Amino acid sequence: MLYQKEIEIKYEVDVFVAGGGPAGVAAALAASREGKRVFLAEARGSFGGACGAGLVPSLATFTDGVHLVASGIGSEIRSRIAKEIPITARWTPLKVEEFKLMLDEIMAASTVRYSFFTTLVDVAVKERKVEYVLLSGRAGLFGVKAKVYIDCTGDGNLCALGGAQYEIGDETGSVMPATLCSLWANIHFDRRTIPDGARLEEAIADGVFTYADRHLPGMQCADFDRGIGGGNIGHMFDIDPEDEGSLTQAMQWGRRSMAEYTRYYRGYLTGFEDLTLVYTSDVAGVRESRRIKADHMLSPEDFLNRAVFDDEIGRYCYPVDIHVMNTDKAEFERFQKEYMTTLRYAAGESYGIPYRSLVVSSFDNVLVAGRCIGSDRSMQASVRVVPGCFITGQAAGVAAALAAESENVREISIPLLQTRLLALGAYLPNANV
Ligand SMILES: Cc1cc2nc3c(=O)[nH]c(=O)nc-3n(C[C@H](O)[C@H](O)[C@H](O)COP(=O)(O)OP(=O)(O)OC[C@H]3O[C@@H](n4cnc5c(N)ncnc54)[C@H](O)[C@@H]3O)c2cc1C
Numbered sequence: 405m406l407y408q409k410e411i412e413i414k415y416e417v418d419v420f421v422a423g424g425g426p427a428g429v430a431a432a433l434a435a436s437r438e439g440k441r442v443f444l445a446e447a448r449g450s451f452g453g454a455c456g457a458g459l460v461p462s463l464a465t466f467t468d469g470v471h472l473v474a475s476g477i478g479s480e481i482r483s484r485i486a487k488e489i490p491i492t493a494r495w496t497p498l499k500v501e502e503f504k505l506m507l508d509e510i511m512a513a514s515t516v517r518y519s520f521f522t523t524l525v526d527v528a529v530k531e532r533k534v535e536y537v538l539l540s541g542r543a544g545l546f547g548v549k550a551k552v553y554i555d556c557t558g559d560g561n562l563c564a565l566g567g568a569q570y571e572i573g574d575e576t577g578s579v580m581p582a583t584l585c586s587l588w589a590n591i592h593f594d595r596r597t598i599p600d601g602a603r604l605e606e607a608i609a610d611g612v613f614t615y616a617d618r619h620l621p622g623m624q625c626a627d628f629d630r631g632i633g634g635g636n637i638g639h640m641f642d643i644d645p646e647d648e649g650s651l652t653q654a655m656q657w658g659r660r661s662m663a664e665y666t667r668y669y670r671g672y673l674t675g676f677e678d679l680t681l682v683y684t685s686d687v688a689g690v691r692e693s694r695r696i697k698a699d700h701m702l703s704p705e706d707f708l709n710r711a712v713f714d715d716e717i718g719r720y721c722y723p724v725d726i727h728v729m730n731t732d733k734a735e736f737e738r739f740q741k742e743y744m745t746t747l748r749y750a751a752g753e754s755y756g757i758p759y760r761s762l763v764v765s766s767f768d769n770v771l772v773a774g775r776c777i778g779s780d781r782s783m784q785a786s787v788r789v790v791p792g793c794f795i796t797g798q799a800a801g802v803a804a805a806l807a808a809e810s811e812n813v814r815e816i817s818i819p820l821l822q823t824r825l826l827a828l829g830a831y832l833p834n835a836n837v
Pocket residue numbers: 422423424425426427428445446447448451452453454455460461462463464465522523524525556557558559561582583584585636688689690691773774775776788789790791793
């Protein structure tokens with residue numbers, strides 16, 4: 405089938421950002437603060453991505469235990485919703501509605517132009533450069549032309565649509581399971597005395613569950629007094645994040661599985677006897693999908709060596725968190741060992757993230773930020789959490805602003821990039837400026 409159509413170019417800007425999750429918001433704000441004209445397209449009806457529409461109930465650590473590493477736009481955003489929680493907290497519970505509203509306010513107060521319900525559907529490439537992108541809005545298709553494009557879709561959709569190289573999953577292409585996040589009410593947090601997974605083995609033996617999934621991230625307290633919890637509960641195994649049919653089945657299983665977890669929480673834990681499911685997200689909580697081929701692919705050695713790079717744009721420290729790939733006991737033990745001990749840092753330790761891991765190998769005017777940056781799978785399992793996405797998003801935004809004139813992301817001055825990032829508040833102890 406050959407399909408041709410004249411499409412209006414609706415926006416001509418310096419920087420186009422695809423996706424309004426943590427990485428996209430940080431990228432757009434950073435580029436706009438550098439004085440550039442920015443347009444951001446978000447497919448859903450809110451900012452926040454997995455932590456907005458996706459209902460992910462908490463933010464991972466912003467510090468390495470000694471230093472504030474997700475500083476700049478990341479810590480600025482956090483300070484607006486979690487003033488009362490010390491920045492050193494390992495987890496920051498999220499009130500999702502407040503988070504979305506706060507991001508609306510920050511973005512509305514910026515010079516970034518954006519629209520929700522605007523989905524990137526195609527990418528026109530000529531000689532290693534993206535010429536324009538095609539978006540689907542409420543009245544049909546339109547184009548956006550930019551000097552630099554940033555892929556913040558989590559799944560690397562812009563890059564993949566443009567034909568970039570990428571990697572996905574383990575040696576067999578399998579990715580870690582997704583989770584359908586959820587909101588719950590009537591929880592008596594004052595009576596919560598045992599950890600969420602404590603009696604899982606007993607419940608599995610009693611036949612509560614269809615699958616013997618021993619890995620339960622659990623319920624975050626969203627509102628202690630009102631008994632509201634955010635659920636990161638249950639896994640949807642064997643998903644193919646590039647196939648909507650697979651995700652459709654996963655969503656339907658995720659919704660059905662909530663009845664099993666309701667039974668478990670009510671019957672086996674304390675404080676959850678009156679628990680009620682309020683809502684499950686419309687987003688399949690995909691943790692792992694495409695990793696875009698970049699000029700540097702972060703590697704396990706980078707984690708183990710606490711790598712330092714000349715072109716460092718930030719440092720991060722979250723452990724390698726590859727969720728269980730199946731329901732074998734041995735697989736749960738693998739996860740626990742890696743996450744709790746072998747692939748976890750001591751306080752004050754971190755790895756560097758080089759600018760090159762944001763520079764998409766296939767193109768000259770495209771950067772990638774957030775969950776889908778250039779990395780191997782174990783590093784993706786660390787840098788994918790929200791503070792990591794703020795770090796790479798902020799850096800991509802500043803770099804795109806610097807590259808707007810040459811329209812070539814490899815022709816920017818690294819010292820200038822680091823200087824501008826330091827001015828934004830980034831943590832760059834190894835910068836040579
Ligand atoms: C179940 C689950 C639990 C998690 N738990 C935690 C946790 O406790 N703490 C933590 O810090 N992190 C957690 N994470 C990780 C974290 O939430 C994500 O990795 C992070 O949000 C990724 O940010 P991002 O901006 O790269 O992508 P996303 O948050 O996925 O945002 C991408 C945005 O792009 C939009 N988009 C995608 N395609 C298009 C398109 N074609 N056109 C327009 N827009 C598009 C999407 O709608 C979305 O809003 C969890 C993730 C999951 C899935």
